[in-house]
Amino acid sequence: xxxxxxxxxxxxxxxxxxxxxxxxxxxxxxxxxxxxxxxxxxxxxxxxxxxxxxxxxxxxxxxxxxxxxxxxxxxxxxxxxxxxxxxxxxxxxxxxxxxxxxxxxxxxxxxxxxxxxxxxxxxxxxxxxxxxxxxxxxxxxxxxxxxxxxxxxxxxxxxxxxxxxxxxxxxxxxxxxxxxxxxxxxxxxxxxxxxxxxxxxxxxxxxxxxxxxxxxxxxxxxxxxxxxxxxxxxxxxxxxxxxxxxxxxxxxxxxxxxxxxxxxxxxxxxxxxxxxxxxxxxxxxxxxxxxxxx
Numbered sequence: 001x002x003x004x005x006x007x008x009x010x011x012x013x014x015x016x017x018x019x020x021x022x023x024x025x026x027x028x029x030x031x032x033x034x035x036x037x038x039x040x041x042x043x044x045x046x047x048x049x050x051x052x053x054x055x056x057x058x059x060x061x062x063x064x065x066x067x068x069x070x071x072x073x074x075x076x077x078x079x080x081x082x083x084x085x086x087x088x089x090x091x092x093x094x095x096x097x098x099x100x101x102x103x104x105x106x107x108x109x110x111x112x113x114x115x116x117x118x119x120x121x122x123x124x125x126x127x128x129x130x131x132x133x134x135x136x137x138x139x140x141x142x143x144x145x146x147x148x149x150x151x152x153x154x155x156x157x158x159x160x161x162x163x164x165x166x167x168x169x170x171x172x173x174x175x176x177x178x179x180x181x182x183x184x185x186x187x188x189x190x191x192x193x194x195x196x197x198x199x200x201x202x203x204x205x206x207x208x209x210x211x212x213x214x215x216x217x218x219x220x221x222x223x224x225x226x227x228x229x230x231x232x233x234x235x236x237x238x239x240x241x242x243x244x245x246x247x248x249x250x251x252x253x254x255x256x257x258x259x260x261x262x263x264x265x266x267x268x269x270x271x272x273x274x275x276x277x278x279x280x281x282x283x284x285x286x287x288x289x290x291x292x293x294x
Contacts, residue, residue: 003068004106006032007239007283008272012100013040015265015290017235020097021050024229026083026222028054029061029106031069031076038072047075053093054078055085057130057213061106080132084221090229099226102239103219105209107282113184117209119201122185127209138208142181145211147173157216157244158207168194168204219245223252227262230293235265241285253291265290 013036016023025034034052041047052075056062062078069076079089083101090096105117109129113121116138127138142150147169154165171194172181181187184205191201210216226236236253240246246269256262270288277284 004030004032004108005280005282006036007102007104007280007286008270008276008288009033009036011270011288012237012239013037015235015237016098017233017292022094022096023050023052024083024086024089024096024099025052025054026086026099026101027103028056028065028078029102030108031065031078033100033102034076035069035072038075047072050075051093052076053089053096055081055083055089057082057133058106059130059132061108064108082130082218084218084225086222086229087225095231096229096234097231098235098237099230100237101219101222103215103245104239104241104282104286116184117205119184119188119198119205122183125181125183125187127205127212129213134213136212138212139180139182141208141212142172142187143176153207153211154204157210157242158203160203216244216248219248223249227256227293232293235290235292237288237290239286239288241287246287246289249289253289256291260294262291262293265292 009032012033016037023034023037028034031054034054038047038050038052041050054065054076056065056078057080059080062080065078081089086099109115109117111118114123115128116123116126125137125139125142128134128136150172151165151169154160154168155162158165160168175181175190181190188201191204196204230236238249240249253262253264257264266289272283272286
């Protein structure tokens with residue numbers, strides 16, 4: 001099975017707060033970061049009392065993560081929920097020494113063509129990370145969403161010009177009156193017929209995925225609530241890949257630092273070394289920001 005490679009793992013580990021006991025990994029995925037942290041930790045001290053609470057909204061991912069991280073089964077607890085529920089999670093488990101998010105999409109979602117994330121494989125137009133709790137598929141979103149919402153999403157999340165976003169929205173809405181977009185190739189072929197290249201089509205798929213999974217809403221909710229769930233001296237570490245995610249995180253951290261209750265650990269973003277990008281192309285747009293509670 002293809003396993004997602006953890007990005008900036010060593011850099012993050014080196015910047016975790018000392019004497020940590022309880023950590024939170026809100027985007028657990030295959031558990032690569034958690035496994036790396038624990039493997040490094042056990043070289044320095046006993047890890048029997050260490051605990052990492054992980055969350056993931058993808059039940060399929062959780063089942064694979066349990067198997068992949070079974071070496072540390074006593075240290076890891078994975079919950080099928082969103083990291084945006086951090087307040088509830090903290091009520092159940094206590095205040096955290098660190099909280100970590102990697103907002104990149106797991107490579108498996110693209111390699112597993114059956115779930116509609118990839119433009120390379122024909123599949124039902126789904127794109128949901130949580131197929132159990134999220135009732136809205138990409139097909140539903142394209143069919144039912146108001147034109148102004150689609151147009152706004154294309155501008156904000158796809159960086160399309162207002163004119164292009166308006167034109168594309170009109171095309172999509174006219175087509176959906178004739179027939180639904182039911183599969184990835186139906187949507188891809190439609191966009192190709194209107195002279196969108198592969199790169200632009202991938203961006204359009206990304207916009208739809210962000211909207212279907214309410215990704216930025218989840219991030220904003222977490223950023224609002226996490227300050228109450230960290231111990232003093234605790235750190236929040238977030239890897240972003242999209243300019244909007246990074247801007248939201250940067251502004252939230254800046255506001256917290258200005259309050260006097262937090263301090264920025266890195267004023268300039270930490271990015272992967274070029275050798276890491278050579279090994280793992282998915283790391284090329286990663287940006288790490290860290291803040292500490294005073």
